[in-house]
Amino acid sequence: MRPSISLRAVVLVGVLSLVSVASPDALQGQGRRPQPATRDTLTAAERAVARDASRDARAMARRQLSPDSVVRRLRADSASASAFSDPEAKQILLKAREARVRQDSALRAYKATATQRISMGMGARRLGLEKLLFRGDNVAEIAWRRDTGVRVRPVGSRLTVPMGNGSGDFSSAISIPYFPGRESLWFPSSNFGVVKSDIDEREVIHPLANGAETYYKYATGDSVDITIPGGRVIKLRELRITARRPEWRLFVGSFWFDRDGGQLVRAAYRLAVDLEIWDVASDESVADQQVSREADRLRDSIARVRMPRDMYVKDSILRAPSVQARASGTGGDDAPPAWVKATFRPARAKLDAITVEYGLYQGKFWLPRANSATASMQLGFIRTPFSIDEKFTYDEVNGDFSLAAIPAARVARTGADSASGTGSAGDTTVLVGNAEVSINIGGGALSGGTGSAVVDTAKLSATERLRRRLCARDSTYTRVEPRYGGALRVAYDMPCDASKLANSPALPPAVTSDDDLFDLKARDELLAALDLSLQPGWMPQMPTIRFGSDLVRFNRVEGLSAGVNVSQVLGAGYTLTGVARIGHADLHANGELSLARSNGARTVTATMYHRLAAVNPEWGGGLALGPSLPAFLYGRDEGFYYRAMGVELREQREHRRGAFEYTLFVERQWTAGDTTVVNTFSLAKLIADRRFRRNIASDRMSVTGVSGTYSRVVLERPQGLRLTTVLNGEAGTGTFRYARASVEATAARPVGLFATALTGAIGSSIGDVPRQRGWFLGGVRTVRGQIAGTQDGDAFWLARAEVGTRQGVFRPVGFFDVGWAGSRETFGKVQAQRGAGVGVGVLDGLIRVDFSRGLYPRKRWRTDIYLSAAL
Numbered sequence: 001m002r003p004s005i006s007l008r009a010v011v012l013v014g015v016l017s018l019v020s021v022a023s024p025d026a027l028q029g030q031g032r033r034p035q036p037a038t039r040d041t042l043t044a045a046e047r048a049v050a051r052d053a054s055r056d057a058r059a060m061a062r063r064q065l066s067p068d069s070v071v072r073r074l075r076a077d078s079a080s081a082s083a084f085s086d087p088e089a090k091q092i093l094l095k096a097r098e099a100r101v102r103q104d105s106a107l108r109a110y111k112a113t114a115t116q117r118i119s120m121g122m123g124a125r126r127l128g129l130e131k132l133l134f135r136g137d138n139v140a141e142i143a144w145r146r147d148t149g150v151r152v153r154p155v156g157s158r159l160t161v162p163m164g165n166g167s168g169d170f171s172s173a174i175s176i177p178y179f180p181g182r183e184s185l186w187f188p189s190s191n192f193g194v195v196k197s198d199i200d201e202r203e204v205i206h207p208l209a210n211g212a213e214t215y216y217k218y219a220t221g222d223s224v225d226i227t228i229p230g231g232r233v234i235k236l237r238e239l240r241i242t243a244r245r246p247e248w249r250l251f252v253g254s255f256w257f258d259r260d261g262g263q264l265v266r267a268a269y270r271l272a273v274d275l276e277i278w279d280v281a282s283d284e285s286v287a288d289q290q291v292s293r294e295a296d297r298l299r300d301s302i303a304r305v306r307m308p309r310d311m312y313v314k315d316s317i318l319r320a321p322s323v324q325a326r327a328s329g330t331g332g333d334d335a336p337p338a339w340v341k342a343t344f345r346p347a348r349a350k351l352d353a354i355t356v357e358y359g360l361y362q363g364k365f366w367l368p369r370a371n372s373a374t375a376s377m378q379l380g381f382i383r384t385p386f387s388i389d390e391k392f393t394y395d396e397v398n399g400d401f402s403l404a405a406i407p408a409a410r411v412a413r414t415g416a417d418s419a420s421g422t423g424s425a426g427d428t429t430v431l432v433g434n435a436e437v438s439i440n441i442g443g444g445a446l447s448g449g450t451g452s453a454v455v456d457t458a459k460l461s462a463t464e465r466l467r468r469r470l471c472a473r474d475s476t477y478t479r480v481e482p483r484y485g486g487a488l489r490v491a492y493d494m495p496c497d498a499s500k501l502a503n504s505p506a507l508p509p510a511v512t513s514d515d516d517l518f519d520l521k522a523r524d525e526l527l528a529a530l531d532l533s534l535q536p537g538w539m540p541q542m543p544t545i546r547f548g549s550d551l552v553r554f555n556r557v558e559g560l561s562a563g564v565n566v567s568q569v570l571g572a573g574y575t576l577t578g579v580a581r582i583g584h585a586d587l588h589a590n591g592e593l594s595l596a597r598s599n600g601a602r603t604v605t606a607t608m609y610h611r612l613a614a615v616n617p618e619w620g621g622g623l624a625l626g627p628s629l630p631a632f633l634y635g636r637d638e639g640f641y642y643r644a645m646g647v648e649l650r651e652q653r654e655h656r657r658g659a660f661e662y663t664l665f666v667e668r669q670w671t672a673g674d675t676t677v678v679n680t681f682s683l684a685k686l687i688a689d690r691r692f693r694r695n696i697a698s699d700r701m702s703v704t705g706v707s708g709t710y711s712r713v714v715l716e717r718p719q720g721l722r723l724t725t726v727l728n729g730e731a732g733t734g735t736f737r738y739a740r741a742s743v744e745a746t747a748a749r750p751v752g753l754f755a756t757a758l759t760g761a762i763g764s765s766i767g768d769v770p771r772q773r774g775w776f777l778g779g780v781r782t783v784r785g786q787i788a789g790t791q792d793g794d795a796f797w798l799a800r801a802e803v804g805t806r807q808g809v810f811r812p813v814g815f816f817d818v819g820w821a822g823s824r825e826t827f828g829k830v831q832a833q834r835g836a837g838v839g840v841g842v843l844d845g846l847i848r849v850d851f852s853r854g855l856y857p858r859k860r861w862r863t864d865i866y867l868s869a870a871l
Contacts, residue, residue, distance in 0.1 A: 558583025785835025
């Protein structure tokens, strides 16, 4: 598996301690067969020669196994007749290609200030308590001269980790706005850092490169005329590019070009479909095995020529076991094992949108002004949204200024030394765009800086010792790093005291929102072009059949229920999905058939269904793997259920700070009887003869209605107040006429050495409310220490208070809950239920274990394990 899968680089950045689990490479490695250990007898210099031979052999193998330019040209010529909707579309594409590879020799130099923010969240569900995992802010001064190169002077760099102490070097994540050969189409990956004339079939396929006609279709769109000072009119023309087939390596988007010169001016684009991580991992594994076998053959020839005989012999002995394993098909590039793929389901990544904007300087130079990207990944129950925004302001364009030469010596980042293995055990290196970034979480700090602790210099890497010698003579030092796949050497002028970057006044205040820091209004205007009509072509793919942990559940009605999912990507944004399941206890078959159309941020789904439904969707219900574990382990089912059959039309809209979802439905509802499954098998029954409580008796009814949920992060200060709200509503007519609504808000903030959180919720209803549409209080989501359904009715209120340590990776917590549910007519007349206890939160409450005591009316201890807590 190559580490250059572009979307994985975007989505997995900053997963920190989870990165070894989340990465397809790491998961793939769990299925590798152990190889016999062979002692490495090569010196450091010999090992460098061996690495160069391996790299060159692999590059040659990939070129040999990929279609050559002649084949690509023939394919493109054949597809050209159907690639363009009109002659102007072809003319714009050809001009754009010329401008993309043409170097503007008139641009000699520039000075710019780059401002960048990278944010990543983490949560157990989309409509819930999604936390900020980390945020990195960068400000840097960038200077480039054609005769010298690029120098970057970071003037501010701050890493904020709300769940605990964090430190890291984010300065290498800064994008270089321009250098000769830079790719104009921005994508947070080294694959798109430098212009490549031809497409590469094994990477994300560039829509403007030679040969792209085989994979894309082009149509002209709107046009805009811009008048600049002096009366000159610049004519912009939109080129709408769509993928011929639904494939994750392809784009769809709206691209605007200068009609006369062909330069890209602005664009909004996304991947044609979501990336199914395990499918990609398997495909890449097969392709890598082929490349590796061919590279082994080529490498032997290269090594014979480049290496002295004794070194060649030692190298051959060292490599023999892995070469033989790959030749037999049992090498380290095996596909991820089936148990891993089944456990971590769903495993999906998506790139919601990328936008780029260029500005015209001195009336003739188009230079990047703003870039933005949003993506997310779902791996099992963990969801990680990611965003990166950056903007550039230019102090001088073609100015006459001097620039010191780029040093020949390379001073690397502090961190792990691959040769000596002396890096900090707490450091994690992840890929952010085109750069590797070193991050430390959990209270450690990167070595270096004037305030660092005394360390054993004998254990430091050679590069760190060199940095210390340079800083002994000056307050700054220079490190040189290769960027963009080695195409560019960048000199970073770094302060020896790293705290100067974190405390720099050039940084925006930590409380500054993305909206205030970047022009997100202009970004949203660009994204309006990525509507449901801009889709890949209609080309049904082979259906996929899968099982997995997300299709398994356990409850008091069904017992153990397992499902099978069959899905087919049809193209044009459509996906057809069928889910069938049956429970071992009730032997009642359930099924759903849905047709969805999505553009990433917006999804519309029509569904026919016969399903088991859960009351209280406001609190997550019980039909998922998380609530199923307590039901199986100790016979405590927190859900109440009814059966439903009908049709629904649902729309989901996602945005940076939340989501909106509404559903129109027509259905019949009736009781999910449990007389035959009250004593169904569970581990608790086997060990302690514990039995489930009975399910509720639901009202039989036919109903036509609408329901909706809106969640929003109202305020998010990484080390301060965070306020989230969730609104729910539903109305129906038929056998019963009713309406119900609720609002819940959670405020969390650190106070001194502690973290605190307060949750409040209230809900009420009007009309004749069926029993299954009431609120049932008690349990882990409402009043801990009480059992689910201790009180129920057509109105409720609740409050939950928590306090814990500020360090959130592993946090002890104390809590107190109080709440009431009942008839609207008895509001304030019935004593509220109460509970209190202590717990332990992991990863800022992503996983939580509580020991709670009921105070009223039930006065007993209980233990709960659940996901997504406030602390």
